[in-house]
Amino acid sequence: MDVRPARRAADRRVAALLAVSLAFGVATLPGWAAAAPTVAHASAAPADPPGDPAGEPGDETPPVEPTATDPAPTEAPPTGPPPETATPAPTPTGPAATTPAGPVDPPPTSTAPATTTLPPATSAPPPRPSAPGPGGSAPSRLGVRVSTEDVTLTEAYWNAEDTTTTLRVTVTNTGEVAELIRLSYTLPAGLTDAGTPGCAAAGGGEYHCGGWPTAAGDRFSTLVRVRVDGAAWRRMPLSGAVRVSASAPGVAGSADDNEGFAVLFPPGPPVPGISLDAGGVAFDISGAASELGVRLGNTGKADAAGRIEVVLPAGVTVPTPPAGCAALDQARTRCDVGTVPAGGTVALRLPVSATAEAQRDAPLAGAVIGRVDPRSGQARQLQMSFRITAAAAMSTPIATPAPAGSQGVLAAAGAGPDPAGGLTSVQRTAVILIVVSVLLVVLALALATTALRRRLAGQARTARAPAPSD
Known part of the structure; x- marks a missing residue:
């Protein structure tokens, strides 16, 4: 070959x-x-401070709010240890986290009088870092967290012209430096400050307090003295808000946090022949619609026609009223539950939804009005308030700064998709x-x-x- x-x-x-x-x-x-590579852009939506919910107007003249005639307070309210967390474990395996150190100045020596009626203790939520205020620097430098309990009234409220109680506020320095933390709060119509030390009226239901110098990681609580007018129940549901702001020398900007609180009235005014009970509303982290359960009882001796009316705060609605219910407006839904036999009880469940802003403002308060009209005799009516909570209020979005890198890496990471839909x-x-x-x-x-x-x-x-x- x-x-x-x-x-x-x-x-x-x-x-x-x-x-x-x-x-x-x-x-x-x-x-x-x-x-x-695809770049995920996280957007931080600052939590708006809650506003005063619209209450039901009554015939009584609301109490006169004090005017801000004195200079801004320079001293902070007295503080004490934070409330203990409700942990049912009988044998703890680690160090208790319920008695952290108080603020540096003033020392936690003064406490509220023992005669005031405190709301029931609740588990304090874990600290959440707060987004920096306007012009703030890195969010890891400054941080503050506030949590509140509700203003809960007992049956004794119906026998008094007004009631003085307390609002417990727990503050945590979640930053990395020593901070000066200032407190302010808004009370709804029918509530006024009862002389909280270190706080002064600023008008429009606003109160401003002095600042606490706190070290990084400090956690403490203070009591705000509140006076509830005897006719405030006519304006339920009532909610307020507490805000804190933290700053530090040598660190630009500030960190802020806020949380709402509910004013909870017991069923009343007391009247024989009727009973009323309403459970709370809780929205999970998905924000999906929840349910409100109401029980109306006829404790009289004659059958009666029953009616339930639900009043919700701004941003909270009943999207699809069930059979027998009709929306009077965006805030009120009325349901006819039929005949309630003597000694009997009827139950009603209503779907409830809330906007994202309303969930961030939680806890909020709603109201339920129950009425029974017997065939013979006068109609009887009760009303009470219930609590609205949301998991979204427990998490504050945080803006994460972009990591440092070479110009080539930053340019590739910053290249977003073409607005026209191209490559x-x-x-x-x-x-x-x-x-x-x-x-x-x-x-x-x-x-x-x-x-x-x-x-x-x-x-x-x-x-x-x-x-x-x-």
């Missing part, structure tokens, strides 16, 4: 070219396919490189196939040639 050295060398070059092209394509395709520059470059690699592989395969065909054709012609004679 006549095989020339030149053709043998050309076949070796084509094979080598094919091997290099295949290796190049296999090595670079995975890298180019991942050359266009970014990084994605276009990756597509071009992938196309070029595929073309090189195809070209190498075509060259190898052509060379192989030529070689086979030459071998066939050589086989058909007659053997030379001797």
Whole structure:
């Protein structure tokens, strides 16, 4: 067989070219396919401070709010240890976290009088870092967290012209430096400050207090003295808000946090022949609609027609009233529950939804009005308030600064999608490189196939040639 050295060398070059092209394509395709990373942009929505919910107007004149005639207070209210968390574990396995150190100045020596009626203790939620205020620096430097309990009234409220109680506020320095924390709060109509030390009226139901110098990690509580007017129940539901602001020397900006509180009235005014009970409303982290359960009882001796009316704060509604219920307006829903037998009870469940802003303002308060109208005798009516909570109020969005890196890394990370729906520059470059690699592989395969065909054709012609004679 006549095989020339030149053709043998050309076949070796084509094979080598094919091997290099295949290796190049296999090595670079995975890298180019991942050359266009996606960047997740987190948006931080600052929590708006809750406003005064619209209460039901009554015939009585609301109490006169004190005017801000004195200069801003320079001293903070007295403080004490934070309330203990409700942990039912009988044998704790770690150090107790219910008695952290109080603020640096003033020392936690003064406490509220023992005669005041405190609301029931609740579990303090875990601290949440707060988003920086306007012009603030990195969120890890400054941080503050506030949590509140509700203003809960007992049955004794119905026998007094007004009632003085307390609102417990727990403050935590969640930053990394010593901070000066200032407190302010808003009371709804029918409630006034009963002389909280270190706080002064600012008008419009607003009260401002002095500041606490606190070290990083300090957690303490204070009691705000509140006077509830005897006719405030006519305006239920009632809610308020507490705000804290933290600043530190040498650190720009401030950190802020806020939380609402509910004013909870017992069923009343007391009247025989009727009972009323309403459970709370709780929204989970998804913000989906929840349910409100109400029980209306007829404790009289004659059957009576029953009616339940629900009053909700701003942003909270009944999206789809069940059968027998009708929306009077956005805040009020009335339900006819039919005949309530003597000594019997009827139950009603209403779906309740809330806007994202209303959930951030929680805890809030709603009101329920129950009425029974017997066939003989006078109609009887009770009303009470219930609590509205939301998991969204326990989490504050935090803006995370972009990580430092080289200009090339930052440019690639900052490249967002084309507003018109096309590809970014990084994605276009990756597509071009992938196309070029595929073309090189195809070209190498075509060259190898052509060379192989030529070689086979030459071998066939050589086989058909007659053997030379001797």
